[in-house]
Amino acid sequence: MSKSVLVALRGVSFAYEDGPPVFTGLDFEVREGRALALLGRNGSGKTTLMRLLSGGLRPRGGELLLSGRAVRHDRKGLTTLRTTVQLVVQDPDDQLFAASVEQDVSFGPLNLGLPDAEVRARVAEALEALDIAALADRPTHLLSYGQRKRTAIAGAVAMRPRVLILDEPTAGLDPDGQERLLATLDGLRAAGTTVVMATHDVDLALRWADDAALLTPSGAHTGPAEETLSRRDLLAASGLRLPWGVAAGLFLRARGPAADDTAPAPRTPEELVALLGQQPPQL
Template identity: 80%
Template structure:
């Protein structure tokens, strides 16, 4: 995890009007080009944290910084932040409002005052990335839920953010839709975008994320996903359980069916490979990926 820190919250505290503190003294970092899963129990503050990171909320104490420069909350500072960080909210109906898919996706780039040709290029690129080019002229009110989700994400992608933050993007999608979306987000990450998602799905987080951040009552605990998602103590604090592959490996180990050195599997295929060839598994990298 040696990539430079792109976005950082330091000592951040936040409470909604007349409410108790949701987050206090919180430190959080997002590094360049990483896939990051944010996990925590219901009401722990994941959405609040993501809104702080994208400038929709302002910390009462502490500071948000992009590449070490503190964010200012005037119009200019927020516009600059929105060209760096884009948040896709959980419910696409809170984000979509234009009549057609392409109109909706073009809204952000048009708002930046970009030339028409640049706006068109960004919209085409975002529609292609989300595999919804065929829906460009479709009225948004006629889209299915999964199509609305992809349209909302395309709107954020069209801003070409360096950090794309998504609040439970796979919730409500069928398994095929989830896989396609994870593939799309993986491709964005491979292209250098930092992609962060809040999820309750530990199995998905282990399979997809480079890093995992667990929101616990003591603050954020972050590190490589395979390490963090094998920490029963931290998972318990965050109201989560072990990913099934990690739990299965622990059981197999306790029955002497798996070498202690075999790394925690990220997928069913990796677990099968470790069981079938424990010696070869021992030569895999420590994050469970084949070298």
């Protein structure tokens, strides 16, 4: 196994009790330093896959590997896994439970038995990274939805994981909230955290991710984001549409020989405007 693979599933099978198989012989890996978007239709197994990667579910067959070594699903093995891989669920209200932001974010480090000074340092670092330091003493029930999202992510960041897995982190946020969260994730990536994001938004995946993984009935298909999200067969099997940026790139290349076939497709309307050599209108 390549040293760059941090966490992987090998030949994994899983089914919920009295339910049909969700995965059979699944191979999946998360590579260090690569932003990975996980996409698929509802019921395709995205949440199950994330819980398998983070140790919340145990495979019925196959194995979970951490840095090339099989993870034992006992207390010691799962503690080691969860100091490396952290999952943040879609609804922050399923994750927040303490009276204040600071108390909630400190919960994980305290459970590791760290000294008080180390816990305080980790909490301060996480609050700063998520731009919510000013909310440290705020009761969690008085937070806005976006603030609750950031607090839930801060609780995971305080564990200093190498892999941060986020389930639909931009869902329910307005455009400004989405942009602020994406900027925060870029900061975490720059600091060395590998980020996996489950999303239904193909445009966001194309714009944000290095790699994309599409869950289809035939299994998981992973590759460079632009290449993978241009595969209409895989998108159809995943219940997804062609990303706006890919369609725009196809249109530009169809304009004739003057179009630069080697230029990357525009990922956003702003990139398209820049490519056409024009300035966006000022509001």
